[in-house]
Amino acid sequence: MHLKKILIALLIVSGFVLGGCANVPPAKPNNICDIFDDKPDWYKYARKSEKRWGSTIPVMMAIMYQESQFVHNARTKRTKILWVIPGPRKSSAFGYAQVKNETWYEYQKSSGNTWSRRDRYQDAIDFIGWYNAQSQKRSNIRLNDAYNLYLAYHEGHGGFNRGTYKKKTWLRNTAQQVANRAALYSRQLPLCEERLKSPWWWPF
Numbered sequence: 001m002h003l004k005k006i007l008i009a010l011l012i013v014s015g016f017v018l019g020g021c022a023n024v025p026p027a028k029p030n031n032i033c034d035i036f037d038d039k040p041d042w043y044k045y046a047r048k049s050e051k052r053w054g055s056t057i058p059v060m061m062a063i064m065y066q067e068s069q070f071v072h073n074a075r076t077k078r079t080k081i082l083w084v085i086p087g088p089r090k091s092s093a094f095g096y097a098q099v100k101n102e103t104w105y106e107y108q109k110s111s112g113n114t115w116s117r118r119d120r121y122q123d124a125i126d127f128i129g130w131y132n133a134q135s136q137k138r139s140n141i142r143l144n145d146a147y148n149l150y151l152a153y154h155e156g157h158g159g160f161n162r163g164t165y166k167k168k169t170w171l172r173n174t175a176q177q178v179a180n181r182a183a184l185y186s187r188q189l190p191l192c193e194e195r196l197k198s199p200w201w202w203p204f
Helices: 002-022 032-038 040-053 057-068 101-111 121-139 146-162 169-191 193-197
Strands: 078-081 085-089
Touching (some): 032 040, 032 169, 040 121, 057 169, 121 146
Antiparallel strands (some): 078 085
């Protein structure tokens, strides 16, 4: 009986430790192979999103990095009242993909992923794939065009179609950074993808 209690306690502690580790950002975010070695399930979910929506893994991962640096519960900064007192946040954007409430509800309804959560990687990467697919339909953007996909991601499809980004030099610079990272990830992924696809692969 005493041994049983010890085993239960160890399982509970292990669950807390593993749960905490699951939410720690990848240690080497500049190499997509290192990311997927660090987070074994992430490749599986990213590939599933790629197959479902057609947006490439490097593009989706580059957008996610730009939005949250892979922090699961990232939020926008709070405003300041009288320069000191924390005020409301600038927007409801939250999670890996920094999605606002209304956009997330649209995704849940459209994709059928009713119980999805913005702070869960598999749901966030699926959202980015879904949104990029909408960008293809609504704004005629190619699914491997990281630069314009990010502009549409940031401005919304209406804003992108109106060209609101044209007066925002900082945003165009950011979109170029996303495109550069997507290109980097695209060069790196073939070096490890066959291994990642293997049903017997495990990083330890």
